[in-house]
Amino acid sequence: MNKRGIAILGSTGSIGVNTLRVVDAFRDDFTVVALAAGRNVRKLAEQCARYQPELVSVETEECAAELRAELARANVAAPPRLLHGEAGLVEVATHAGASCVVSATVGAVGFVPTLRALEAGKRVALANKETLVMAGELMTRAAEASGAELLPVDSEHNALHQCLRGERRAEVRRLVLTASGGPFRTKTHGEMERATVAEAMRHPTWEMGAKITIDSATLMNKGLEVVEARWLFGFEADQIDVLVHPESIVHSMIELVDGSVIAQLGVTDMRHAIQYALTYPERHPCQLPALDLTQMSALHFDAPDTERFPCLALAYRALRAGGTTPAALNAANETAVAAFLEERIRLTDIPRVIEHVLDGHESRPVTDLDAVLETDRAARLSASEEINALVSVIG
């Protein structure tokens, strides 16, 4: 078979790095044609030397200059074409040699490039869940129009994709996303109120970036996943449930109309989901250690507590409101999480900020990109104002 060309948006992040490890394992199947990253110039330079992509993009012009110097210093043969900013990201996402684009930037920055990749008919291996939360309707419409495939890379949706393989849509009663419950699963509201950034960053089962780790601590990550599932699989909010499963072994499940439940299980290594998205519909033999259930003490399942984790309820509220509301939810959450990471607000302030934004947001239909981007801007502004108000009170 011809090698499949891969482009990666966010190549120096955890999904990006793991995608390259999957490529390492299947050098006969895949070749890296384009990479985009933010400001981690050193790591990107190493990736350029090793994978020799034809095109590379970074966040700023300064980073591009640094990278150019780094590559010259390292004497990299055949240095890539260098771009920067959103235009660069879009170029990477639509590179003619890429049949599969791994969309793994964090937050809203991946939105436009991912849309362009879908419009260009690329398979998109999607790790950037904000993309579907902001504009699931636009994304799925673009994919339908071009025939592009949208393959989820986060473990829960990847699990749902696997569970749904042999089933007819009309015979599926509901989707059940599992949630580890995060580091505060067994903590009181008071403990969460006093939580430091370091405590919130201690995820029990998965090692991930900062934003998604905080989202896991508030359960907003699961809320965003509920919205994402709605767009990936076409089910309504009432048909998407969340179950807390601290061991993160059952990655998600579906319930059929006849009462049968199909679950996907695996070790907590994101390379599995990445590999699945790259090789689908085939499954390639994987040398990683397989799941050994006899080594687990037990698997537990609990209903989520939306009193202590109001972010989950806020996500359902936004999904039910529809239109631009999930985009407002996402922007408010990104802004609030950034403020928490800067130690400006408390963990428990995050849902307050989001609720404030949702209360003030008037939902509009997602007719085009501008409607989404305008919502995103307005929600960030509203969130910042609320954060400043909270800070002045705490201050």
Added chain:
Amino acid sequence: MNKRGIAILGSTGSIGVNTLRVVDAFRDDFTVVALAAGRNVRKLAEQCARYQPELVSVETEECAAELRAELARANVAAPPRLLHGEAGLVEVATHAGASCVVSATVGAVGFVPTLRALEAGKRVALANKETLVMAGELMTRAAEASGAELLPVDSEHNALHQCLRGERRAEVRRLVLTASGGPFRTKTHGEMERATVAEAMRHPTWEMGAKITIDSATLMNKGLEVVEARWLFGFEADQIDVLVHPESIVHSMIELVDGSVIAQLGVTDMRHAIQYALTYPERHPCQLPALDLTQMSALHFDAPDTERFPCLALAYRALRAGGTTPAALNAANETAVAAFLEERIRLTDIPRVIEHVLDGHESRPVTDLDAVLETDRAARLSASEEINALVSVIG
């Protein structure tokens, strides 16, 4: 849609009764055309009155006479045609009005009728696992030749069938059958040696007939299921594993070559698997309570202990030997279980009897029915001799 005609071999047993409850729930989809039972004439008479099958068969001529009298007494309108013995069972299994035959007799008696149903191109919903253990090669060959479908009704294989729906055979690394572990899961060898029939009949999660409940206590049930899985799904012994799972919620699972595991979960109600086998490839909405994982304390998984449960290892030995050896295993087991239920031997004598029979058995290819039936006879004789020897020692 036209109603699908159902014939049931073993209509008064637990699978038979539950099949009729499924028919009750879908009277627009299914109609009962023929029933066969053993000696439970009273229950069979009730079933005749309620479902008005066209044909009924019982074990003996005397039972047929009793049933005729019972039906006359109850004034059943349009009494069915009455047959008896193996010829009667075969007539029920090949009834022209039946498109689906539920094969749910206990032990070797269902063997020939099930083969005839497959030869006649009927869908066979198979609960009688001895059938495949005795002559999986003949059965699957007959099904292939006629185009008959073989749908497993026991929960484990039904689960595997569901897990395999969306997958390519070559991409499946192994099948994993779950086992409750039975009532002696946590008991010592000494306690098992002294076990009474009543203790062995106390199955922790499933309510079933006597033979299969004892098989669950010795783990021979799982051994027979390993052989059954080999024929139903075409995997070799090395690709079929067993995992003890005391809660019986995960009914079985498959591991793919990429390390992913797909599992089927459900409540322990055999109507689910029966319904699946009757409605496949469709899934019909089911009103039974769905699985609620939040109500479970936890799910556990352990490797089986073949020291305390040698029957499991004996089944693998028979499967690897191939040919007529599994038929010898099955006959020896049936004979030994009967002797245990009659309190002639101890529970721990069952594997001894089987081992004795396997040691003396010379495997032959399963060329035809006679090879199997001859093996069955010889193994029963050898088992009886060993049982008599054990009894005289204990005596």
